[in-house]
Amino acid sequence: MSDNYSSAGYSGSTKSSPTRVQWSTRMAFILAAVGSAVGLGNIWKFPYITGEHGGGAFVLVYLGCILIIGIPVMMAEIALGRRGRHNPAQGIATLAREAGAHPFWKIIGVMALLCGFMILMFYTVVAGWAFAYVPKAASGSFVGENGDTIGSMFGGMLADPIALTIWMTVVLGLTMGIVLRGLHGGLEKAINLLMPGLLILLLILVGYAMTSGHFMEGVSFLFKADFSKMTGTGFLVALGHAFFTLSLASGAIMTYGSYLPENVSIGKTTMIIAIMDTVVALAAGLAIFPLVFANGLEPGAGPGLIFVTLPIAFGQMPFGSTFGTLFFLLLAVAALTSAISMLEPTISWLTEKFKMTRFKACMLAGSLLWLGGLGVVVSLNIGSEWTLFGKTFFDMLDYLTSSWLMPLGGLLMAIFSGWILKKTVMQDELGLSSTIMHQLWLFTMRYITPLAIIIVFLNVLGIVNF
Numbered sequence: 001m002s003d004n005y006s007s008a009g010y011s012g013s014t015k016s017s018p019t020r021v022q023w024s025t026r027m028a029f030i031l032a033a034v035g036s037a038v039g040l041g042n043i044w045k046f047p048y049i050t051g052e053h054g055g056g057a058f059v060l061v062y063l064g065c066i067l068i069i070g071i072p073v074m075m076a077e078i079a080l081g082r083r084g085r086h087n088p089a090q091g092i093a094t095l096a097r098e099a100g101a102h103p104f105w106k107i108i109g110v111m112a113l114l115c116g117f118m119i120l121m122f123y124t125v126v127a128g129w130a131f132a133y134v135p136k137a138a139s140g141s142f143v144g145e146n147g148d149t150i151g152s153m154f155g156g157m158l159a160d161p162i163a164l165t166i167w168m169t170v171v172l173g174l175t176m177g178i179v180l181r182g183l184h185g186g187l188e189k190a191i192n193l194l195m196p197g198l199l200i201l202l203l204i205l206v207g208y209a210m211t212s213g214h215f216m217e218g219v220s221f222l223f224k225a226d227f228s229k230m231t232g233t234g235f236l237v238a239l240g241h242a243f244f245t246l247s248l249a250s251g252a253i254m255t256y257g258s259y260l261p262e263n264v265s266i267g268k269t270t271m272i273i274a275i276m277d278t279v280v281a282l283a284a285g286l287a288i289f290p291l292v293f294a295n296g297l298e299p300g301a302g303p304g305l306i307f308v309t310l311p312i313a314f315g316q317m318p319f320g321s322t323f324g325t326l327f328f329l330l331l332a333v334a335a336l337t338s339a340i341s342m343l344e345p346t347i348s349w350l351t352e353k354f355k356m357t358r359f360k361a362c363m364l365a366g367s368l369l370w371l372g373g374l375g376v377v378v379s380l381n382i383g384s385e386w387t388l389f390g391k392t393f394f395d396m397l398d399y400l401t402s403s404w405l406m407p408l409g410g411l412l413m414a415i416f417s418g419w420i421l422k423k424t425v426m427q428d429e430l431g432l433s434s435t436i437m438h439q440l441w442l443f444t445m446r447y448i449t450p451l452a453i454i455i456v457f458l459n460v461l462g463i464v465n466f
Contacts, residue, residue, distance in 0.1 A: 021182070024188060034280075035338065038338070047305060047306070054226060056222060066245075071274050073449055074246050074253060074274065079257065080257070090353065105412070116345050118400065119250060121397055124172045168376075180358060180359060202284065204326060205330065212290045222282065243410060408457070418449075
């Protein structure tokens with residue numbers, strides 16, 4: 001199959017928006033989807049939750065959840081996007097009308113748009129931390145410093161609303177600048193540059209970790225399964241992270257799928273995306289844990305593993321400033337690729353729903369995001385005691401998206417694609433090689449995925465505890 005496609009559109013009696021722009025190559029879509037999935041979750045969160053939940057056994061459960069839950073759901077989201085050929089809200093509404101279903105189902109797309117926008121409000125702030133640490137590492141700020149000093153450095157950054165606002169603005173400005181240029185001139189060009197760069201940086205860091213003298217200890221920690229260290233909570237964390245790490249139910253993958261040409265196999269493409277995303281997460285662990293062990297640090301250090309524990313290691317190792325700079329540059333690039341994907345659904349909705357130019361849509365969305373980001377910044381310092389139901393603005397955004405919008409969106413998407421749409425619709429879009437493969441996918445979406453998401457959802461809400 002050729003990887004060259006026309007951006008002029010597609011044909012098909014059940015399709016809409018025949019002039020919708022499309023990815024120029026299948027690889028462009030793959031890199032964009034991987035860029036969306038590979039973010040702070042892979043390089044910041046995956047290593048520390050692996051450390052918190054015992055290492056290898058957690059990784060094995062996580063990989064199983066990616067295979068059984070993550071891949072089928074991603075296939076569904078890409079297929080829904082391509083079938084609808086619009087932003088998530090209008091695309092799902094179109095599919096509901098095609099299926100003769102109740103207009104209620106458009107809530108899936110509305111929730112996805114809202115979820116991605118709310119995540120981006122605090123994501124630009126957290127991404128700013130990574131950007132801020134690049135010059136810190138390059139200037140040798142970590143060299144010779146102990147844990148208390150580096151912990152104070154991180155705490156001091158969070159306490160400075162001016163610095164946080166500046167770095168948040170930098171991240172948002174870069175994101176807007178890329179998205180403003182459109183699919184081919186902005187997203188594709190940026191992703192084609194950023195993703196290979198990210199992979200090269202990661203390989204360099206893994207290569208350096210191999211010289212630490214503790215590389216095999218890191219390998220053993222990641223891949224030696226000791227299920228005596230796993231708890232019920234660990235299983236649920238693995239399931240939840242497998243679902244969320246692929247950027248599902250936040251509008252990004254559905255929007256990217258709406259630009260996908262007809263003759264691209266969704267099944268094969270999804271497998272490639274999931275494999276690349278998982279490889280990056282595992283490679284991040286291989287880069288981080290050998291350095292942690294080499295410096296006698298704690299792998300289960302929690303969220304501070306990246307911004308406190310690793311800088312201690314970089315400050316003690318030979319060429320630590322160089323490799324610390326590379327690491328935080330890697331983290332910044334990963335954060336930027338995800339931010340781009342989360343902004344695109346909103347821009348797509350504004351341009352299609354209200355016929356705005358892309359420039360006006362970017363300015364409007366960017367302004368609202370900046371104001372929301374300012375609220376997040378203030379909630380970390382001078383407004384940390386301003387709470388609603390005991391949660392700061394930052395905590396509330398995180399709670400609403402991760403505990404409500406994403407689980408509910410994923411659940412509704414599984415029901416919609418598995419039960420509401422005609423079997424032939426998804427069978428046609430997915431292009432699976434056999435009827436058996438489609439039946440397996442359908443069974444997963446109808447029964448396994450909803451049950452798994454409900455369990456995670458109930459656990460997050462504290463209704464069911466394990």
